[in-house]
Amino acid sequence: MSGCVPLLDEVLKQPTVGRPHFDSAESTWLAQLRQSERAVLAREGLPDRHNEAWKYTSLRALAQQRFAIGDREAGQRPVSETELHLPGIDGPRIVFVHGVFRADLSSLQEMPAGLEVTTLGQALSTGAASLRSWMQRPIADGAAAFERINLVMATDGVSLQVQAGFHIEAPVHLLYLGSETDTQLAWHARARIELGAGAELSLVEHYAGSSRSEQFATVVSDIRVHEDARLQLIQIQHAAEATTLVRHERFRLASRARVGMHTIEMGGVLVRHEIETLLEGEGAIFDTCGLFVPQGRQHVDIRLDIRHQARDTRSNATWRGIADQRGHGVFHGGIVIERGADGADARLHNKNLLLSDQAEIDTQPVLEIYADEVQAAHGATVGQINEQALFYLRSRGLPLAAARRLLMVAFCREILEGISPPSLREYLAERLTQHLPLSIKG
Amino acid sequence: MLQIDNLHVRVAGKDILKGLSLKVQPGEVHAVMGPNGAGKSTLANLLAGREGYEVTAGSVRFLGKNLLELQPEERAAAGVFLAFQYPVEIPGVNNTYFLRAALNAQRKHRGEQELDSVQFLKLVRQKLAILDLSPDLMNRSVNAGFSGGEKKRNEIFQMALLEPRLAILDETDSGLDIDALKQVAEGVNRQRSADRAFIVVTHYQRLLDYIVPDFVHVLAAGRIVESGTKELAHKLEEHGYAWVAERQLEGVDA
Numbered sequence: 001m002s003g004c005v006p007l008l009d010e011v012l013k014q015p016t017v018g019r020p021h022f023d024s025a026e027s028t029w030l031a032q033l034r035q036s037e038r039a040v041l042a043r044e045g046l047p048d049r050h051n052e053a054w055k056y057t058s059l060r061a062l063a064q065q066r067f068a069i070g071d072r073e074a075g076q077r078p079v080s081e082t083e084l085h086l087p088g089i090d091g092p093r094i095v096f097v098h099g100v101f102r103a104d105l106s107s108l109q110e111m112p113a114g115l116e117v118t119t120l121g122q123a124l125s126t127g128a129a130s131l132r133s134w135m136q137r138p139i140a141d142g143a144a145a146f147e148r149i150n151l152v153m154a155t156d157g158v159s160l161q162v163q164a165g166f167h168i169e170a171p172v173h174l175l176y177l178g179s180e181t182d183t184q185l186a187w188h189a190r191a192r193i194e195l196g197a198g199a200e201l202s203l204v205e206h207y208a209g210s211s212r213s214e215q216f217a218t219v220v221s222d223i224r225v226h227e228d229a230r231l232q233l234i235q236i237q238h239a240a241e242a243t244t245l246v247r248h249e250r251f252r253l254a255s256r257a258r259v260g261m262h263t264i265e266m267g268g269v270l271v272r273h274e275i276e277t278l279l280e281g282e283g284a285i286f287d288t289c290g291l292f293v294p295q296g297r298q299h300v301d302i303r304l305d306i307r308h309q310a311r312d313t314r315s316n317a318t319w320r321g322i323a324d325q326r327g328h329g330v331f332h333g334g335i336v337i338e339r340g341a342d343g344a345d346a347r348l349h350n351k352n353l354l355l356s357d358q359a360e361i362d363t364q365p366v367l368e369i370y371a372d373e374v375q376a377a378h379g380a381t382v383g384q385i386n387e388q389a390l391f392y393l394r395s396r397g398l399p400l401a402a403a404r405r406l407l408m409v410a411f412c413r414e415i416l417e418g419i420s421p422p423s424l425r426e427y428l429a430e431r432l433t434q435h436l437p438l439s440i441k442g
Numbered sequence: 443m444l445q446i447d448n449l450h451v452r453v454a455g456k457d458i459l460k461g462l463s464l465k466v467q468p469g470e471v472h473a474v475m476g477p478n479g480a481g482k483s484t485l486a487n488l489l490a491g492r493e494g495y496e497v498t499a500g501s502v503r504f505l506g507k508n509l510l511e512l513q514p515e516e517r518a519a520a521g522v523f524l525a526f527q528y529p530v531e532i533p534g535v536n537n538t539y540f541l542r543a544a545l546n547a548q549r550k551h552r553g554e555q556e557l558d559s560v561q562f563l564k565l566v567r568q569k570l571a572i573l574d575l576s577p578d579l580m581n582r583s584v585n586a587g588f589s590g591g592e593k594k595r596n597e598i599f600q601m602a603l604l605e606p607r608l609a610i611l612d613e614t615d616s617g618l619d620i621d622a623l624k625q626v627a628e629g630v631n632r633q634r635s636a637d638r639a640f641i642v643v644t645h646y647q648r649l650l651d652y653i654v655p656d657f658v659h660v661l662a663a664g665r666i667v668e669s670g671t672k673e674l675a676h677k678l679e680e681h682g683y684a685w686v687a688e689r690q691l692e693g694v695d696a
Binding site: 387393398399402414 | 491492493513518530532533534541544548584600604
């Protein structure tokens, strides 16, 4: 397939002129690593729909597109002040525009004790020893073309480290912005987040943008949560409407580590979000809940891959989807309880609503158990809006559009409920109401 | 106020109402009784605008309008209220939010000033007291986890709040014990007024001991076959619906 993949043409080129950061201090081992990944990409190309992990998401149209690599003007593009803020989020702010760190837009003056923020750009330009931890991570065979593209192309990203025992009170805001460009642009970023033993962090990962130009972005994040540490993660994906966004997150949880995440997927035209979680230590707990709302021609593909590797680990996944018009949602909830992970408790629920005949949601819970004395529950449904409830609301005087919107918001409420601070939750409920499928607007 | 003429209604290919006529004036309470399958609930739901009912003949006029042309929400704004036989549980929709949105949507439709939250809550407290309902009901989701009695009382509370011109009670007595029945009936009776009419749909005469109707109609096989005063309800109770069927047959023979 690689022979006819315009998308990969730029990726497969040798790094030469015109790529900021790339060549200045790129270590030999990194150059070699990137070269070998390029070779794999050249050989394998992009996955097609025969690949089980891409069964419901076609990359054919994307493969035919060409994107300029990197935005030379990313460091200067104007960003309005309002784009930088979220209600109730007042901790340090780290801003990237087209994948390039913007110190001028970030807010890192008052750093809480125990929190260290660096960027991949810095590490690359100084050849820092930490580069290995940014770049050397195993990539699975077959389905991981975008992780490879990211590894080959990423020039910037953030490292957030919380030292052992430190509790970072104010939520940190990590913002990836897309801005208007003349050309079709690709950008790639990597993030490393590490919480030392007993540390606590609340993080808001936020994708936003209002450009009409087509963009292709990948973000790969490694998140390590050490013993007894706690991470609260809120992901707000509100990328511009013509954006193709592919994200891969890998969580590693040590003993008694705890991650609670809320994910709201609203933006983008083609969105793939892979959440890979390794529950490596005894008693680790991973909670994820999320919402995806494809409409128009949006395609949103959520892929959970949760592996219980140690005893008494717990996972709880609650995701909901609403598709309208020609929107297409895909939810793959994969849970593996590995040999030796006795006493594990895994729960996964995915409920979906279809609002039009042309909308589609494919949901696929997959549970594999190789351990003893585990508890597991999973379920997935796809249904229509409850006509009886709709009539009940209308019979009291609510217009059709308002009644449908009320039922939609109710359907989403369970996902929003755990989000704090409350001002952020209200803001998200409001954004969601505005975003909710066009056909229910009055 | 309400005039139903020669109404024929088909549901899922089956004729349910076959020439029903009924006239209701402001201030009147009409009881519609009848055996199971007679078309009582069809009549109630049709008037409120539920989908899936095909009117094949006849007309329904309400306060000078063709009711059948209106959407359910337009009927509500015009003053039609249906107390459901089975109130729908709607988890995640807050009762207060819903009722305020509903009331304000109706007021807006009628060109009246919308109520702000202070005005609304004042009204709510006043109406809750009438029905002896706990205020914390307002913070819960619509009907979610309510007992059978709470659901029915909540219907009557909503009626009190929305102040319709025509209230249709669809088997409001079903599933209620005698105490709950009395409470519901009292809630209804307090709302009787010169400009408000009621259609009380019921299978049993029992409810009519507490909500005393001005007229009683017997619905059988899709038509009103007998009309009278409250005495008719007692006769029905005594003789059963078979008695009506017999009288019908006699009528046909004669």
